[in-house]
Amino acid sequence: MTYPSSFRCKVLSVRKKEGLTITQAAAHFCVGIASVTRWVKNPNPKQTRNKPVTKIDMIALALMCRRSRTPIKPNGLVDQV
DSSP, X not given: OOXXXXXXXXXXXXXXXHTOXXXXXXXXXXXXXXXXXXXXXXXXXXXXXXXXXOOOOHHHHHHHXXXXXXXXXXXXXXXXX
8 A cells, every 4th residue: 555645744844843753653543564664764655556556356356265165245345254
């Protein structure tokens, strides 16, 4: 997930203002520690991707879920069993 620049700047601003560690800032804003670490180095989101898009075969996923008896909701989400 890509967070907007404004959110990244807010996280970094609060971190600096309140003297938080990267771990504390990540926990405060419910984001990953690696994300905050990356934002400290470069707060601007990348404009390109260095890997190809991964497409999920929905039919294969449905078959796999049926075999494992995991119900799938109409929106594509899987219920916990």
